[in-house]
Amino acid sequence: MLFTIKRQAAILLLIGSVVMTACSKENNDTTPAPGPTGPSVATGVYTVTNLVADTSANSGGNAEVLYYSLEENKVIPASQRQTGNWDICFYGIYNSSVYPNNSGAVGSPGFGGPGKAKIYVTVDRKFDAQYYDTLNFKPKTLPIPRALWTTAFAAVKTADESNMQTRDIGLDHYQNEFDGWGYYDFYGTLFPGNEKKTHVVYALPRVMIVKTHKGHYAKLIIENIYKDSPIDPNRDNKPGYVTFTYAIQMDGSTNLDIK
Amino acid sequence: MNITQILKRRRFALIIGFSSFIVACSKDNSDPVPSTDLSTFVYDMPADTGASMGGSVDGKTQRPFYTITFQFSTQNKQVIRNKVDSTSLLQKGDWDIAFTKEYNSYVVTNNGTVAGTPGYGGPGKGRLVIVEKPYDQVIEAPAEDVFQRDGLAGVGWDNGNGLGWFFYSLNNHICVPIKNRTYVLKTAEGKYAKLELLNIYKGNPKVVTDLFWPSPYITFRYYVQADGSRNLKSTK
Numbered sequence: 001m002l003f004t005i006k007r008q009a010a011i012l013l014l015i016g017s018v019v020m021t022a023c024s025k026e027n028n029d030t031t032p033a034p035g036p037t038g039p040s041v042a043t044g045v046y047t048v049t050n051l052v053a054d055t056s057a058n059s060g061g062n063a064e065v066l067y068y069s070l071e072e073n074k075v076i077p078a079s080q081r082q083t084g085n086w087d088i089c090f091y092g093i094y095n096s097s098v099y100p101n102n103s104g105a106v107g108s109p110g111f112g113g114p115g116k117a118k119i120y121v122t123v124d125r126k127f128d129a130q131y132y133d134t135l136n137f138k139p140k141t142l143p144i145p146r147a148l149w150t151t152a153f154a155a156v157k158t159a160d161e162s163n164m165q166t167r168d169i170g171l172d173h174y175q176n177e178f179d180g181w182g183y184y185d186f187y188g189t190l191f192p193g194n195e196k197k198t199h200v201v202y203a204l205p206r207v208m209i210v211k212t213h214k215g216h217y218a219k220l221i222i223e224n225i226y227k228d229s230p231i232d233p234n235r236d237n238k239p240g241y242v243t244f245t246y247a248i249q250m251d252g253s254t255n256l257d258i259k
Numbered sequence: 260m261n262i263t264q265i266l267k268r269r270r271f272a273l274i275i276g277f278s279s280f281i282v283a284c285s286k287d288n289s290d291p292v293p294s295t296d297l298s299t300f301v302y303d304m305p306a307d308t309g310a311s312m313g314g315s316v317d318g319k320t321q322r323p324f325y326t327i328t329f330q331f332s333t334q335n336k337q338v339i340r341n342k343v344d345s346t347s348l349l350q351k352g353d354w355d356i357a358f359t360k361e362y363n364s365y366v367v368t369n370n371g372t373v374a375g376t377p378g379y380g381g382p383g384k385g386r387l388v389i390v391e392k393p394y395d396q397v398i399e400a401p402a403e404d405v406f407q408r409d410g411l412a413g414v415g416w417d418n419g420n421g422l423g424w425f426f427y428s429l430n431n432h433i434c435v436p437i438k439n440r441t442y443v444l445k446t447a448e449g450k451y452a453k454l455e456l457l458n459i460y461k462g463n464p465k466v467v468t469d470l471f472w473p474s475p476y477i478t479f480r481y482y483v484q485a486d487g488s489r490n491l492k493s494t495k
Contacts, residue, residue, distance in 0.1 A: 092418055107419030137375045168420050173375055175365045175415030176422060186361065187312070187323055 037085060040071045045247040045258060050227060051075070052241055065109055066090040067101075070210060070218050070248055082113035087212040094201055094225055094239045096182065097168040101213050105166040118164035118211045122156055123179045132204070137173040139183055139202055142190055143232045148205040149223055153245060156207045157257040159217035169208050171201070181206050181222050196234040201225055209256070212248070219256045220246035295495040298394075298482040303461055304329075304336065306363035306475040324363050324475075326377050328354035331446060331483045339377070350381030352447040356454070360415065362475045364434065364459060366424065367413030369447040376412050384449040386410040389422065390441045394480065397441045400451035400489040414442060414456075424456045432470040434459050443491065452483040453491045 051066065067076040067086040076086040084101065089109055091097045099108040101115030110117075125134050131141045131148060172180035181204060185191075188198030203222045210218045222244045223229055226237035247258040306327045311319035326339040330353055337348050339357075348354075352369070357377045359365045368385025369378035378385065388401050388409050401409075417423025417437060424442070426435045442454040457463060457480065461473035482493035 097418055097420070106421040107417075135374050135379075167422070168418070170418065175360060177373060177375065177412040189323070 365415035
C-alpha cells in the first residue's frame, strides 16, 4: 500500500514509524547510568528555536527521537532515554508525536522506565473557531495568524492535574479522534492542485500542558516544525526543526500565568 | 449491495491456499476455521479501489478515498461518494462500521456524538475498545467503565501508542496488521461485538513485500452478540 506515488513524496509522509520500536528494543537489557543533571531553570518563559531533531534526516521518516528536559531547557542524549532526565520527547515521523517521559506510555522510549511525566493538550473550541473548522477538524484560515499563538499561550493560566495522561499528543485527528498540536494535510486539500502543498504539517495554536518528571507544571506551544518557521510552509521547507515556546512553574503550584 | 466476497465456512476452504494468515487452522486442510466458529468472515471486501494518493497509478484517480459503510447483521455495504450520499446514508442506524480515509484504513464505529466521524449527528451508539488478546480468547466485552475510559471512535494507523490496527513503515510503505489485537465494539444499536482486522491487501497474503500489491481489499472477521449481553464467546 503506497500512500503516495513518488518515493520521494512518500518519504515525506508522516504516517507510521518503526524508528522507535527499534530504538526501544535495543537498550532493553542495558541499564543506562543516569547522566548528571544540570541546574534547573527558573520559573519563566523559554523559547527554543530551530531545535534540530535530527541533523542527518532529510525526511521525517528517519528522524531520531529527540529528548528534551524542560527542567533544564536542554536536549538529553538518547542514551539516557530510560532515565528521569528528560520530560518530553519528539518522536516518530517529523517528530510529530510528543510523548511524556512516562513508564506507562505505551510505545514510547520512556515505557517501562522510571519516568513520571504526563501531558495533555488544551482545546478551546470557541478560540479554535477563529482559524479552524471545528466539525471537520481542519484549518479554515491559512496561514493561521501568528498572533493566535501568543493569545493561546497567554490564555492558559493553570494546569489541571485531572486531565493528565501518558499518551502522546500528535497530529490532530489524523487516523484517530484525538486533538493534536498540528494539522497534517495529507492530500493537500487545503490547496487543491498545488503539489507542493501535499504532505505538509501546519502547527496549530494549541497549548500542551506538561507535568515534568520532577512534578513541575509547564505549558508548551509548538510554533513550527520547519526550518526558520515559515509562515506558509510547503514541501520545499525542511522539516525536523522544531520551534516551540514553554513556560515552567518551579514553585510546585499549578499556576501557569507566567510572563 | 451485497458482498459476494463473504464466504460461508464451506467455501472458505477453497480460499485457504491464499489465506495463509490462518496457518494454524489450516493444517488439516478440511476445516480452515474451527467448525464451531459462529463468526462471520469477510474476505477481500473491495473498499474504494479506485482512489489513489497520487495520479500515476493505472486505473486509479487521485482523490480522497470514498467512505465505505458496513452492517454486521446483513453484510450490507454502502459507498459514500459525495455529499448526497453522505446526507442520505450516514446519519442512520443501519451500518455499524465505516472504512474511511487513506486506503479506507481508518475503521470507525457509528456514533452520533463524535464529530468528524461518519455517523456524527445520527442515532448510532457505536464505540470501540482495544483488547490485547487473540480474537478467540476474547469471550466477554469489557465493562461499561472501560468503554468510558478507554473507548475510541475507531482504529487506524498505530503510530506506536498502541491505538491502531496496523503498523505502517516509511521504509517499505507496507501496511502490517497487528496480530493478537481484537476490537470489542458496540454496534450502531449498542450491541456488543468483536472484530478482527486481518488484512488490507487482496488475497489476504501473509506477507506483502510489493507496495503496489492491490489494495484496499479488506479481510476481517466479526461476531455480534445478538442478545445484548457481554458474552462474546463465538464458538459453540
